Amino acid sequence: MDRIKKGDSPLFRISQKVMVGGVNSPVRAFKAVGGHPLVMDRGRGSKLYDTGGRSYTDYCLSWGALILGHRHPAVLAAVQKAVNKGTSFGTTSKPEIEIARFIVKHVPSIDMVRFVNSGTEATMSAIRLARGFTKRSKIIKFDGCYHGHSDDLLAMAGSGVAFLPVSSSKGIPEAHVQDTISLPFNDPQTLVHAIERHHNEIACVIVEPVAGNMGVINPTMDFLKTLRALTKKYGIVLIFDEVMSGFRSNLGCVQADLGIIPDMTCLGKIIGGGFPVGAYGGRKDIMKHLAPLGGVYQAGTFSGTPVVMEAGLAALKNLTPSMYKKLNALCDDFVFRTNLDLKKAKAAAHLVNYRSMISIRFSENPVSNYLEARKASSDELYAKLFYHLLRRGIYLPPADLESFFVSSAHSIKEIDALCKALKDFFIPAA
DSSP: OOHHHHOOOHHHHHHHHHSGGGOSSGGGGOTTTOSOOOOEEEEEBTEEEETTSOEEEESSHHHHTOTTOBTOHHHHHHHHHHHHHOSOOSSOOHHHHHHHHHHHHHOTTOSEEEEESSHHHHHHHHHHHHHHHHTOOEEEEETTOOOOSOGGGSEEOOSTTSOOOEESSTTOOHHHHTTEEEEOTTOHHHHHHHHHHHTTTEEEEEEOSSBOBTBOBOOOHHHHHHHHHHHHHTTOEEEEEOTTTTTTSSTTHHHHHHTOOOSEEEEEGGGGTTSOOEEEEEOHHHHTTBTTTSSBOOOOTTTTOHHHHHHHHHHHHTOOHHHHHHHHHHHHHHHHHHHHHHHHTTOSOEEEEETTEEEEESSSSOOOSHHHHHHTOOHHHHHHHHHHHHHTTEEOOSSTTOOEEOOTTOOHHHHHHHHHHHHHHHSOOO
């Protein structure tokens, strides 16, 4: 076990004594790859620097939040200006109004928006609102799609189409998952069966329009069109969880790319410019059921705090058509070139992407759902790949089935280095 894998930070040893597992989010703990987590000190552009002074080209990017890279000058300037005015007022402020107008203008499904402090809070609140609006209790989600850690959403599918919900976490009462139906992603037939059977009880369907939490899985248009048609037919609220994919490929989000417009959308990550944030919005007739206009309650002391709103607005204003065009082309080309090399070498691996969201699969075959994603994963192989890249100064998320990301700060030279490092791992020299 080399020096990097052992970890040599006395800070992490201290953190284990005062924080659970030494981390504040489980996936950071390196359980899937072994060894000890790196303790980071700073970031700049495409780079992360640990407390030992080593630098890494960062493809985790705060789990997708930093589409402009670390310490973007416009975001820093906006934050510094905002802090000089104060940190939190507990009232409506001008930055909230400005970023709300920006989101309503660009995201097709959003007429009105409510800001919160995390993606989990956004999805949890959106589901509560959908239940209040429809006066129904059941929800449908899809296997492998992660929508945060609220009780109703930590559920896996039952056996076949029997819809026997099973919690995927201890500490969740059985009652919390009895109204949660989890179905296979990209399976329109099972979807039809479930909705036809339960439509009078279903308040909403929540889905990542492009899955990112079981690695990147692109939807089939048949699946999304069936989903949209059925939810409209039965008055079921369709919620797109675009916490990860929102503003990743264009200002209209995935829904604008695909031309499938949901009733509500959840956002996060990119809209905070690197700060904790979440938002949910949708049709005006639905959103008006939310307090203070309606009877569905949700509140938050730090929701829409001005420093976060200024950072997010500065980030969004720098997402220009030319930036998206360059970034999307860079990533498409990287995936194409890498896959060409892997295919020529008959390596049992391939990359898949949705613009600048990318995943590695340890299989030659395409993946369309969670079961196939699990079959195309390997903790052992991923751990070897992770440390192979880390030794070359490349930092990926420390877990298989996580997407990795490219920012506008990454150079062609850095992408070429990643391409070569992957090629050297999967196609070693004879």
